[in-house]
Amino acid sequence: xxxxxxxxxxxxxxxxxxxxxxxxxxxxxxxxxxxxxxxxxxxxxxxxxxxxxxxxxxxxxxxxxxxxxxxx
Numbered sequence: 001x002x003x004x005x006x007x008x009x010x011x012x013x014x015x016x017x018x019x020x021x022x023x024x025x026x027x028x029x030x031x032x033x034x035x036x037x038x039x040x041x042x043x044x045x046x047x048x049x050x051x052x053x054x055x056x057x058x059x060x061x062x063x064x065x066x067x068x069x070x071x072x
Contacts, residue, residue, distance in 0.1 A: 008016075016027045023030075 013027075016030055019025075020027045020030055
């Protein structure tokens with residue numbers, strides 16, 4: 001297993017310490033569990049996949065903005 005160092009706000013660290021003390025687990029164990037439980041189900045692709053094809057508009061949605069501001 002590898003070590004990873006992260007910086008967390010003081011209030012987050014306090015909440016983790018309080019939860020660790022209340023549950024009898026280490027802060028590291030709580031963080032590992034939370035990281036492992038947030039799998040692919042929370043990805044942006046999964047959350048927005050039902051929206052694919054639901055937007056109306058022109059087929060060519062991207063335009064070249066440089067044409068509008070040509071140097072003369």
